[in-house]
Amino acid sequence: MKHRRVVITGTGIVSAIGMNTQAFWKNIVECRSGIDVYDPTLSDQIRFKHGADIKGFDASAFMEKNELDLMDRFAQFAVIAGNEAVAAAGIVFNEDNSNRSAVICGSSIGGIHAQENAYVELYRESKSRIHPFTIPRTMPNSAASNISMQLGITGPVYTISTACASSNHAIGNAFWLIRNGICDQAIAGGSETPFTYAFLKAWEAIRVVAPDTCRPFSKNRQGMIIGEGAGMVVMETLENAQARGATILSELVGFGMTSDASHITKPNQKGAEHAMKLALADANLAPDEIDYISAHGTGTLANDSMEVAAVRAIFGTHANSLAISSTKSLHGHALGATSALEAVATTMALQHGIFPPTANFEAADEACNIDVVPNASRKGNIRHALSNAFAFGGLNAVLAFKKWEE
Numbered sequence: 001m002k003h004r005r006v007v008i009t010g011t012g013i014v015s016a017i018g019m020n021t022q023a024f025w026k027n028i029v030e031c032r033s034g035i036d037v038y039d040p041t042l043s044d045q046i047r048f049k050h051g052a053d054i055k056g057f058d059a060s061a062f063m064e065k066n067e068l069d070l071m072d073r074f075a076q077f078a079v080i081a082g083n084e085a086v087a088a089a090g091i092v093f094n095e096d097n098s099n100r101s102a103v104i105c106g107s108s109i110g111g112i113h114a115q116e117n118a119y120v121e122l123y124r125e126s127k128s129r130i131h132p133f134t135i136p137r138t139m140p141n142s143a144a145s146n147i148s149m150q151l152g153i154t155g156p157v158y159t160i161s162t163a164c165a166s167s168n169h170a171i172g173n174a175f176w177l178i179r180n181g182i183c184d185q186a187i188a189g190g191s192e193t194p195f196t197y198a199f200l201k202a203w204e205a206i207r208v209v210a211p212d213t214c215r216p217f218s219k220n221r222q223g224m225i226i227g228e229g230a231g232m233v234v235m236e237t238l239e240n241a242q243a244r245g246a247t248i249l250s251e252l253v254g255f256g257m258t259s260d261a262s263h264i265t266k267p268n269q270k271g272a273e274h275a276m277k278l279a280l281a282d283a284n285l286a287p288d289e290i291d292y293i294s295a296h297g298t299g300t301l302a303n304d305s306m307e308v309a310a311v312r313a314i315f316g317t318h319a320n321s322l323a324i325s326s327t328k329s330l331h332g333h334a335l336g337a338t339s340a341l342e343a344v345a346t347t348m349a350l351q352h353g354i355f356p357p358t359a360n361f362e363a364a365d366e367a368c369n370i371d372v373v374p375n376a377s378r379k380g381n382i383r384h385a386l387s388n389a390f391a392f393g394g395l396n397a398v399l400a401f402k403k404w405e406e
Helices: 021-027 073-089 112-124 135-137 142-151 168-180 197-206 238-243 268-282 301-321 335-352
Strands: 006-015 102-104 157-160 186-194 229-235 249-259 292-294 322-326 383-392 394-405
Touching: 006 021, 006 073, 006 168, 006 335, 021 229, 021 238, 021 268, 021 335, 073 112, 073 142, 073 186, 073 292, 102 142, 102 168, 102 292, 102 335, 102 394, 135 142, 142 186, 157 168, 168 186, 168 229, 168 249, 168 335, 168 394, 186 335, 229 238, 229 335, 249 301, 249 335, 268 301, 268 383, 268 394, 292 335, 301 322, 301 383, 335 383, 335 394
Parallel strands: 102 157, 102 186, 292 322, 292 383
Antiparallel strands: 006 229, 006 249, 186 229, 249 394, 383 394
């Protein structure tokens, strides 16, 4: 069967550097970081004080109270980003296409706010009852389910939870469903809201979070910075998009996924290499056709040097002509949602011909000797790009994008 071409026609963002795609992309281009001291009621009790949380968020500005009652913060983010992406795409879901449409979301932890509130009520406040909507708020599929119910989508709807690769897995799965004729359009991405006391304590214990900010690829990097947010894309067949006169933002051309099968937290270079190889092969691209890589780039000592080594192993001398940057230095590491934010950033980079920067870069590291677009975005012709996600558990997911040209 001949593969169908798949394009992105809408994007939606909720993040610490913008509550919509336009604001998000503007702050990336201007290299404005959203990393700051997070909620003091939490940070006063945690060793690390900085994060990329969304301050002053009021969900009632986006949806009705009866909707809010059933959704935890992460699902609210997903619905808001999903609605933006659908509006931007100008797509309408109806009886004719709803069963040929999909919603696939990624989340590492789901409704952790509702879950933690229930524990506080039971074990600290000794209550005998908890909120009656605790189950629908906590379940990780709440984001995908609420999007599908609001839009009337009756095709495949599910959630993928693969730690920091969740959103790339979600987008990649949606891409394959459309390309192989199972669906004609999909909303895909991810959402995460990790700023709770117990969850931050867990990250404190694992000792990979930086004390001040995220400096990917910099010699003096000290770790990652936790972020939150949601990113969603509307994907559809090229035929459908052209028939309805949609604005095409980028083309998704390949997806590769692997498992390291080696260590639960330590990244494995061979697994990362293999995922990039598979994405290139799926896209029918040669390594020298790639101009930009949106890096996993967490800012940890182990990840960044591994990722650069993997890139050099796959791309050889062409690695010297590549730009590779990490937007986590701006929006933080939003865990299961982060690769959705990065997929949107990559799409914008292709559309506008601008390489996103790696912020907070201070000192060159021989182990990361590659063009990381330090501290300022840069104009350039980007024809093809990869977006990497390498997760705890040794799970790797890589997307391949192509610039849209009529």
